[in-house]
Amino acid sequence: MNPYTVVPPRISQGLKDWQSLLPEPLSGDQPLRTARLMLAAAVLSDMPEASLDASADFLRETALIRRVEWQQRLQFLSLLPRERPCERVLLALFMLTELTATAAQRETHPRARAAMDFLLPEACDMLYRTANLLSLEYGVSADEKLGGMAELMPGRPCIAAHRHPYDEVQPPIERAQASPQTLLSLFLLSCAARYAARLAAGALGESREHARALYAELSLILTEHATQYASLLGHAGDPCEALTLRAYALCYALDGLRAQEEDAALRAIYDQAFYAQCAHLHKARRLYLRAHEGQEPPLVDQELPPPLILQPNKGYIRGALRMVGVTLRRGQRLPVGVLPNGADFFRYQKRMNPDVMRVPSHAVVAEHIRRTGQDFRVELAPHPVELMRNRAVDQVRVGR
DSSP, X not given: OOXXXXXXXXXXXXXXXXXXXXXXXOOSSOHHHHHHHHHHHHHTTOOOOOOTTSOHHHHHHHHHHHHHXXXXXXXXXXXXXXXXXXXXXXXXXXXXXXXXXXXXXXXXXXXXXXXXXXXXXXXXXXXXXXXXXXXXXXXXXXXXXXXXXXXXXXXXXXXXXXXXXXXXXXXXXXXXXXXXXXXXXXXXXXXXXXXXXXXXXXXXXXXXXXXXXXXXXXXXXXXXXXXXXXXXXXXXXXXXXXHHHHHHHHHHHHHHHHHXXXXXXXXXXXXXXXXXXXXXXXXXXXXXXXXXXXXXXXXXXXXXXXXXXXXOOHHHHHHHGGGTTEEXXXXXXXXXXXXXXXXXXXHHHHHHOSSGGGOHHHHHHHHHHHHHSSOOOBOSSSOSSGGGOOTTOXXXXXXX
């Protein structure tokens, strides 16, 4: 499907009344459905403010789009099950992990694929440590919460994911060299990482100290992931181009999500959001044509690529875990053992983690081991990295 060829409704038809805006939350027994709702909310939350030099006409034209999208986001957030903050963070990390693995398997651009494969062990580790928190503080099995859809085992330890901000930034991929699939995958992953970061930061009011501290650490690491994806994606040259590319990406995301939904009532909500986004795309195209003297915007002749299906990727994730000993230096991936002693990574580690026992991600697992004799994990086979198979030890030297 090409969303430019869809006959859209009027943009104002996307506005909702209170009954539509605040539907009853769904039950929490379908993790993939919840993950899809989170992804919908994630992609709808990142419309950037127009630059200060944008014309008043442009600001007025986009104000209605912004309002409709914000209402769409509130609708999807309202549908999320009523759950503990820890359960929501767990599901957001599950969504990010499976989305990363799915996108990496589809990706053809070597630099984009390398970034996804590099960050996947960190997403896996954050999921594992949140599972330990859920077991430690609430006595809840993350395996049951996720319906057995994910292995829960350590990846590159969170402590090793704390890198100097200089090291996170990647040179942008030339748009002429990137397929639509690459651009769309990077957009979705950057949105998903920012959503999970905000969710973790928003849970800092948690009264349990282990939970509060872990949420803070997760939010920091997730912003690193968002930085890597966003830097690879780069920025469009002008507001009209950015608006059209974003609207096309949202059409892609919502079209894929509605195709995966089996519940008729919920699919109707996705359908409505998709067609509203087609209307936004048509408006963005008109603004682009006006600003560029009739020149067509990017991707106007492109069919939507196949959707990124949220589903278990246990085998692929196991393979990616073999990269736990790799780090970054100014965007370049290399084994941590070859870094010079004065590298930014080591200086940042000393500043951030002078006392390993106070690092929240390690403290949670260490406390679980102290209380029960082992960490909480779910594995279908021994861990791919032999050093990380001992469940009575948290190997925080790995990757640092």
